[in-house]
Amino acid sequence: MSQSGRPAVLGGQPVQPAGPPPWPAADPEVARVLQQMAADGSWGRYHGEFVPALTSQLQQFLDCEHLLLCSSGTAAVELALRGMGVGADDEVILADYDFRGNAGDILALGAVPVLVDVLPGTVAIDCALVELAISPATRAILVSHLHGSVADMPRLRELADRHSLPILEDACQMPGATVYGRQAGLWGDAGVWSFGGSKLLSAGRGGLVYSSDAAIIQRARLYNQRGNEASPLSELQAAVLLPQLARLAERNGLRSSRAGTLRGLLQEVDGLSLLPKADSGCEPGWYKTGIWYEPEAFGGLSRNQFAAAMRAEGFALDPGFTPLHRQISRRRCRLAGSLEQAERAGNQLLVLHHPVLLESADQLQLFVQAAERIRQWSAEILRNE
Numbered sequence: 001m002s003q004s005g006r007p008a009v010l011g012g013q014p015v016q017p018a019g020p021p022p023w024p025a026a027d028p029e030v031a032r033v034l035q036q037m038a039a040d041g042s043w044g045r046y047h048g049e050f051v052p053a054l055t056s057q058l059q060q061f062l063d064c065e066h067l068l069l070c071s072s073g074t075a076a077v078e079l080a081l082r083g084m085g086v087g088a089d090d091e092v093i094l095a096d097y098d099f100r101g102n103a104g105d106i107l108a109l110g111a112v113p114v115l116v117d118v119l120p121g122t123v124a125i126d127c128a129l130v131e132l133a134i135s136p137a138t139r140a141i142l143v144s145h146l147h148g149s150v151a152d153m154p155r156l157r158e159l160a161d162r163h164s165l166p167i168l169e170d171a172c173q174m175p176g177a178t179v180y181g182r183q184a185g186l187w188g189d190a191g192v193w194s195f196g197g198s199k200l201l202s203a204g205r206g207g208l209v210y211s212s213d214a215a216i217i218q219r220a221r222l223y224n225q226r227g228n229e230a231s232p233l234s235e236l237q238a239a240v241l242l243p244q245l246a247r248l249a250e251r252n253g254l255r256s257s258r259a260g261t262l263r264g265l266l267q268e269v270d271g272l273s274l275l276p277k278a279d280s281g282c283e284p285g286w287y288k289t290g291i292w293y294e295p296e297a298f299g300g301l302s303r304n305q306f307a308a309a310m311r312a313e314g315f316a317l318d319p320g321f322t323p324l325h326r327q328i329s330r331r332r333c334r335l336a337g338s339l340e341q342a343e344r345a346g347n348q349l350l351v352l353h354h355p356v357l358l359e360s361a362d363q364l365q366l367f368v369q370a371a372e373r374i375r376q377w378s379a380e381i382l383r384n385e
């Protein structure tokens with residue numbers, strides 16, 4: 001093996017010496033509005049033109065009248081659950097493979113997370129298991145679209161309607177995605193977005209709840225309103241989101257095309273594969289692309305060792321979520337059946353951070369090159385651990 005090919009984790013030159021592209025990316029429109037705000041003092045005001053403008057742009061984008069901007073995706077999930085009337089001792093069903101804060105929100109309400117498994121080979125909630133998990137205490141279903149895949153919303157909607165249960169549809173990872181012909185979030189009784197610092201639309205922090213049911217948003221708003229708004233989105237945040245929202249559809253299109261390229265490239269790479277392609281009528285968002293990892297194909301390197309070696313090569317590849325049942329005390333949640341598939345995802349899933357998907361397709365070739373280099377040197381990487 002030539003020394004020039006030595007992986008970065010063993011002291012070689014990284015395949016991508018510049019490292020992952022920065023996020024948020026430099027944006028002249030954002031720079032312009034920040035300068036304007038610095039000059040006229042609007043950055044420091046409680047109220048101004050930007051939050052109303054963002055509200056109206058979002059109403060148009062989502063074709064949804066009722067919405068509430070707030071301080072984070074985590075706050076949005078809590079507000080939406082409150083808007084649906086979830087309270088102490090109620091049960092909320094969600095997938096065991098989900099964002100930790102979602103279970104945290106349920107617990108913050110004094111309610112009980114009921115954890116169900118995901119479908120084999122995916123991170124999508126298993127609708128059949130959701131139905132089996134329903135009890136007299138069930139008050140809502142929380143479903144997230146994760147890692148470039150979507151949940152089966154028509155099926156979930158049908159069963160939720162049969163049981164008269166509201167759905168909270170978490171689209172924090174995919175603003176602007178299409179799920180079985182609808183905007184992500186609109187199959188649910190409420191949908192949520194995050195404007196966190198790593199997200200596709202970023203204001204450092206921030207969130208959104210939207211619903212076609214005025215009463216849900218009204219209850220969330222009343223809870224948030226204490227004579228002063230408890231979890232507001234600021235003028236400054238709204239101002240930097242406006243130009244990004246204007247370009248969201250175009251950027252989602254590019255990310256989607258690059259994700260397709262990556263899917264094709266990985267078909268030739270032993271031991272790495274994207275989560276299954278979404279059904280027709282779906283155009284998922286690509287915040288963190290989910291990639292299955294097989295340690296045997298990489299000489300027994302663990303998933304975490306492989307991710308660390310890829311990061312050293314200059315790619316933002318990380319382990320996926322830890323299943324919720326491993327993070328929450330058994331006394332505080334209910335495990336509805338085996339969580340084997342979520343456990344597998346917790347052990348074997350990698351996620352690739354999105355900024356590389358806005359770069360040229362060559363970067364994805366380099367990603368594959370880095371993976372092959374690590375495979376070639378896996379024995380030595382293991383010896384050096």
Ligand SMILES: Cc1ncc(COP(=O)(O)O)c(C=O)c1O
Nearest residue numbers: 072073074099144172194195196
């Ligand atoms: C699926 C999902 N829901 C909710 C959130 C919470 O968003 P925030 O970080 O804005 O609180 C995240 C954040 O990564 C997420 O991935």
